[in-house]
Amino acid sequence: MQKIEEMDEMIKERNISMENAILLLKHVGYNKELKMIDLESFNYSLLSERMKEMINDENEKKKEEMNEKFLVDLSECYALQHSYFIPDEYRSIIVPPLLKAASKKEGNEETQKEVKMALLALSHVNTYFEIEQELYLNEITEIIEYHQEHQNLTRLAYQSAWQFLIKRFYWDKSLKEVIVKELHFAREAARELKELVKSVDWNRNEEENGRIEVLVIRRWFDVIYEFLYSNTLWNEEIAGLINCIVQVLRASRDNHKDIRNRCFDILRCAAENRNVKIDDLLKSGAIDLYLEEMKQSIISHSLIRNCYYFFLNVSKRLKEEEDDETEGKKRKEMKRKIFERMEEEGYEDAIAGFHDAVSFLNEKYYFQLSLDVSDYFVNV
Known part of the structure; x- marks a missing residue:
């Protein structure tokens, strides 16, 4: 909490520019997400309140006066730093600009970084409350479908897009047709996992194998578990996903205890699901x-x-x-x-x-x- 409040004081006293503060907070948020660390102190900090005020101020400006990039930056910082749940009124503000930023299709490296950060922030928008489909469904569906055709996203960005959508599935079971039949979640998750596991040296232990591929695999496990918990449709692709989880478990069981245990959790969840x-x-x-x-x-x-x-x-x-x-x-x-x-x-x-x-x-x-x-x- 002290470091969070120190940064707020530095911004207040103009010892650090807002641009530099945002860059620093985005960097901290990125690493926090990859390492699956919660900074609960941010939720109740003065810096959190300052960011909410700035998000409100920017959102209330007339369209011609609004700085869209600044609103996206603020939204990314706020979402990535926040734990538990983001209040209703701020979810409705930050989700549309983040989706717009994530929808960019240019293939250059700078755009890829922007898209990845926007999707990573969206993946942190929690499941505790439902979000109206009008706010996100067409955009996130297009992002996923475009990647399936053109392979324009990084692996972390693609996983983050699915994480945002699967979190909505928890409350909104009407999404099952889109997720299972149109976007083919089980097929895509299995394909991504197969590619990721090729990049991991399973003979090395967890401490030595802290590569981003392992972290993205863990994130995929979170959404696969959520999918199996919520899904009420079955198709052959789900059988392929179960096969993939078994393969990962066999590969990881000796040296990657955390991944092994997550695989067992997923298979237990699959046994509970009457549609598996x-x-x-x-x-x-x-x-x-x-x-x-x-x-x-x-x-x-x-x-x-x-x-x-x-x-x-x-x-x-x-x-x-x-x-x-x-x-x-x-x-x-x-x-x-x-x-x-x-x-x-x-x-x-x-x-x-x-x-x-x-x-x-x-x-x-x-x-x-x-x-x-x-x-x-x-x-x-």
């Missing part, structure tokens, strides 16, 4: 990975929870009645395959060994895990 097919989890190798992990001599509480939730959902969904005779036969065959793999991997012993941990987890972390061991078994 259990057959896709089986064919991708996700079930095998969970079974392998359960046999480890050391396993964290969070991963024990993941294992329980994963197999609880798999079991529940496979126990559902299927009226259609053909589908019923497919389900029975799939249950048989899963049960055989469980037997091979010693699943019953692992579940029984974890059972003593359930009460502790429920009490300490407020989980709602079942104490009935039979709930975690697939009855063929």
